[in-house]
Amino acid sequence: MSAAGTRRIDMLRVLSNPTFRAFYLAQVVSLIGTGLATVALGLMAFKLAGSAAGAVLGTVLALKTLTTVGLSSFITATLEKFPRRRVLIALELMRGAVMLTFPFVTEIWQIYFLIALLHSASAGLVPSLRATIPDILPDERDYTRALTLTQIAYDMETVVSPLIALLLLSLVPLEGLFVAAVGGFIASAALLACSSVPKQSFTSELGIRGRAARGIRIYLGTPMLKGLFAFTFSAACASAMVLVNTVVLVQSNLGFEPQFTVLALAVFGCGSMTVALLVPSLLDRFSERVIMVAGACVCAGGLTAGAAINGYVAMLMLWFGLGSGYSLILTPAGRLVARATAGSPDRQVLFAAQFALTQACWLVGYLTAGMAGATAGVAFTFLMLAAMAAGGLVIGARVWPADRADVAAAVSADLGER
Secondary structure, three states: OOHHHHHHHHHHHHHHOHHHHHHHHHHHHHHHHHHHHHHHHHHHHHHHHHHHHHHHHHHHHHHHHHHHHHHHHHHHHHHOOOOHHHHHHHHHHHHHHHHOOHHHOOOHHHHHHHHHHHHHHHHHHHHHHHHHHHHHOOOHHHHHHHHHHHHHHHHOOOOHHHHHHHHHHOOOOOHHHHHHHHHHHHHHHHHHHOOOOOOOOOOOOOOHHHHHHHHHHHHHOOHHHHHHHHHHHHHHHHHHHHHHHHHHHHHHHOOOOHHHHHHHHHHHHHHHHHHHHHHHHHHOOOOHHHHHHHHHHHHHHHHHHHOOOOOHHHHHHHHHHHHHHHHHHHOOHHHHHHHHOOOOOOHHHHHHHHHHHHHHHHHHHHHHHHHHHHHOOHHHHHHHHHHHHHHHHHHHHHHOOOOOOOOOHHHHHHHOOO
């Protein structure tokens, strides 16, 4: 058997854990539902706004991240005292209920309102999901394999989901994609109901505001995590360009059909999935910092090259490269956050801080990609986002020095306050 085949089998061994297996399958079907909704939302934006779809979609995605940034830490701090499994199930069902109303949308403002509701639920769901995985798999090597599988699951939003959407569009109208997304959320809730989610350790005299602020304080007091924050900004610039302007590049600039938009999004996901499979072996040879610096370089360089792309095939090649850089940064991220709170009851609020603060990166990226693309043209937007991604690279390398690749003393000092 080849070395690559051996690595894949080794990675899949974590699925022998029945709790993680059920939990992981719940994530997969939920993310497929989210991916279907993302594709449908892009197509709906083009249907309602035409060539201004990039600005509409950029605003939608910015509203999504603004909701997450504003609410994630507080919702997580509010819900962490309740049983995890019940909270996760309730939030999935809430997302399904909101998604069921999308087929009735006729105005752009209605999209904005429903997005705010949908991502209010996601603001509590996603950090809780991410904080649960290291409790299920406490060994760091197993957790690294789980992160790879989780990144692949997230990439299904841009690979499997678009392909499913492509099939469904040949059978049902656009509104049918939203109904299919509801099915994904319900299936996820059912799988979570059948799983044995570990209870979180919660002992704190702090109120909701104090718990939320504690997560932010620990995060911003840790050089390693501040570096992760900056590198994530580079990844956000790359993905924002893809998610916001693919529909404009393909259907408005090139005049292609919606199916080609779906294919382009899938290629971006293929680049991310391909690299995610390599990350565990890369982490055996290099530090997380080295891998993330490489990813930020790919994102900044790819966006710079994007200003000169000419044609659909060149765009697909670029999208694959941007997906690769994106994955080099995001796949190892959870490992850093889990390591920073090993054995601490602050894990859930720190994951919430990670989710909120990094979503702020997407907020800036989405607004820039949407508004600049609509007013200044695609080439200028590529160069602007390239400069922003390069800034993330430089800042990340500066605030997280190479000789401080492990958890900073700031974390231990903060935990010692307890």
